[in-house]
Amino acid sequence: MKKFSQLLAVSLLVSGLFASQGQAKEQIATSTGWTIDPAHSSARFTVKHMMISNVNGSFGKVTGNVQYDGQNLPKSNVDAVIDVSSINTNEPKRDEHLKSKDFFDAEKFPTITFKSKKITTTDDGFKILGTLTMHGVSKDITLDAEPMGPVVNAHGKTRTGTSASAKVNRKDFGIAFNQALDNGGAVVSDDVKITLDVELVQAAPKPQG
Numbered sequence: 001m002k003k004f005s006q007l008l009a010v011s012l013l014v015s016g017l018f019a020s021q022g023q024a025k026e027q028i029a030t031s032t033g034w035t036i037d038p039a040h041s042s043a044r045f046t047v048k049h050m051m052i053s054n055v056n057g058s059f060g061k062v063t064g065n066v067q068y069d070g071q072n073l074p075k076s077n078v079d080a081v082i083d084v085s086s087i088n089t090n091e092p093k094r095d096e097h098l099k100s101k102d103f104f105d106a107e108k109f110p111t112i113t114f115k116s117k118k119i120t121t122t123d124d125g126f127k128i129l130g131t132l133t134m135h136g137v138s139k140d141i142t143l144d145a146e147p148m149g150p151v152v153n154a155h156g157k158t159r160t161g162t163s164a165s166a167k168v169n170r171k172d173f174g175i176a177f178n179q180a181l182d183n184g185g186a187v188v189s190d191d192v193k194i195t196l197d198v199e200l201v202q203a204a205p206k207p208q209g
Contacts, residue, residue: 033203034066034160036080040199043082043112047170048189057089057098059112066200078116078128080196085110102177109136114143114196128164137173141166143196158202165195 043059061083069075084106087095099106116130117140126145131138143164150160169190170176177188 032068034068034200035203036062036064036066037159037199037201038063040161042197044195044197046193048191055089057087057095059083059086060088061086062196062198064198065203073119073121076116076119078114078119078130080114080198082112082114083110084112103175104135109134125162132168132173134173135175139168139172141168159199160202161197161199163195163197165193167191167193 038061041062043062044056045058046054046056048054059082062080063083064078064080066079067075067077084104085099087098087104087106089095089098098104101108112132112134114130114132116128118129120127120129122144125147128143128145129140130143132141143166145162145164148161148163150158152158170192171190
């Protein structure tokens with residue numbers, strides 16, 4: 001009897017999980033608003049150092065909103081804000097240098113923003129064309145996005161997420177500081193790979209009337 005009860009409990013748990021997944025997928029298929037959860041989101045970047053190794057860093061404070069319409073994708077949009085002062089490369093002196101006028105000039109340009117213009121589907125996700133504004137310069141880039149979820153958590157909140165990446169040339173944004181090497185290379189590469197890892201919480205519906 002005890003074993004049967006355990007099996008029944010597991011069956012109910014699995015059934016509930018699949019019901020929650022189905023409910024979440026139904027919700028995300030319609031027009032819904034989402035808020036980026038800053039506690040579970042970050043923006044990462046990778047650059048070459050001295051042309052021989054990769055240096056990785058991240059911005060720990062990412063906020064913003066997403067409007068997703070599964071039935072009319074052109075109406076969907078992404079609006080994200082990154083706090084430059086939250087940069088972390090696991091080396092405090094390097095972080096301070098990156099926040100200085102040589103690089104991001106965080107005092108003058110405290111945020112990096114991304115605003116989407118067009119979202120299209122691919123075989124395994126989305127392509128998000130939008131405007132990246134960094135260091136006071138705005139350029140259009142395309143993010144390759146991989147969707148994750150959705151799920152309903154223990155508190156009944158629907159959550160989903162995505163990992164979106166692109167490669168940019170930092171000089172296009174006026175971040176040109178560098179030091180030449182004896183072999184003709186540079187201390188810091190121009191190309192930077194950026195990745196946005198965001199977790200989204202479905203926004204509460206607006207009251208009617």
